[in-house]
Amino acid sequence: xxxxxxxxxxxxxxxxGISIINCAYENTAFDxxxxxxxxxxxxxxxxxxxxxxxxxxxxxxxxxSFNKSAKQFSLHIMDSxxxxxxxxxxxxxxxxxxxxxxxxxxxxxxxx
Amino acid sequence: xxEVTQTPSHQVTQMGQEVxxxxxxxxxxxxxxxxxQILGQKVEFLVSFYNNEISEKSEIFDDxxxxxxxxxxxxxxxxxxxxxxxxxxxxxxxxxLAGSYNxxxxxxxxxxxxx
Numbered sequence: 001x002x003x004x005x006x007x008x009x010x011x012x013x014x015x016x017g018i019s020i021i022n023c024a025y026e027n028t029a030f031d032x033x034x035x036x037x038x039x040x041x042x043x044x045x046x047x048x049x050x051x052x053x054x055x056x057x058x059x060x061x062x063x064x065s066f067n068k069s070a071k072q073f074s075l076h077i078m079d080s081x082x083x084x085x086x087x088x089x090x091x092x093x094x095x096x097x098x099x100x101x102x103x104x105x106x107x108x109x110x111x112x
Numbered sequence: 113x114x115e116v117t118q119t120p121s122h123q124v125t126q127m128g129q130e131v132x133x134x135x136x137x138x139x140x141x142x143x144x145x146x147x148x149q150i151l152g153q154k155v156e157f158l159v160s161f162y163n164n165e166i167s168e169k170s171e172i173f174d175d176x177x178x179x180x181x182x183x184x185x186x187x188x189x190x191x192x193x194x195x196x197x198x199x200x201x202x203x204x205x206x207x208x209l210a211g212s213y214n215x216x217x218x219x220x221x222x223x224x225x226x227x
Binding site: 101103 | 116143145147152153154155156157160167168170203205210211213215216217218219220221
């Protein structure tokens with residue numbers, strides 16, 4: 001059972017462009033949606049997270065957009081930089097749970 | 113900056129052998145987790161651990177798996193009799209507080225290859 005679906009699998013963006021990664025979830029009990037960033041040889045690191053009481057959260061160049069009725073959320077990276085090249089995972093969880101349900105990851109490459 | 117460390121970075125083993133994957137969580141963290149990622153697939157939760165006992169586990173975490181905190185710093189995952197399908201990247205994570213709202217810090221992973 002795939003609780004969180006992520007697309008695309010890979011993404012190539014020019015420097016300065018906008019990177020958009022999409023996720024959809026099935027379980028309406030989910031109420032916490034983090035995005036993790038992973039560089040080669042490193043573990044996933046929390047990038048930004050949102051709860052469903054807001055439709056958008058912005059931290060610097062990174063924005064999460066959340067659509068509760070569609071059960072979708074997305075990560076937007078503005079002014080993408082080569083240093084943003086990494087694998088991005090969306091995830092979801094619910095109150096009281098310890099486990100995160102991850103998407104399959106998106107490998108982002110930002111071309112100089 | 114404190115980080116979670118894992119050893120070894122790559123483990124190769126024969127089917128049926130026992131393996132122990134080791135993790136050193138961040139020192140003031142109390143909650144510990146194991147996840148795995150089969151190549152090309154999503155990261156999957158295995159188990160969470162607090163106060164020397166399992167607090168939550170997934171259906172993947174069957175009797176072949178066990179976890180232990182043998183001392184004040186290490187957290188281990190043991191697979192008793194490895195199968196080919198256990199080949200995956202195994203991530204250890206830790207957090208200061210319980211619940212997924214609290215940031216889980218991940219280690220770099222151990223790639224397990226079962227031949």
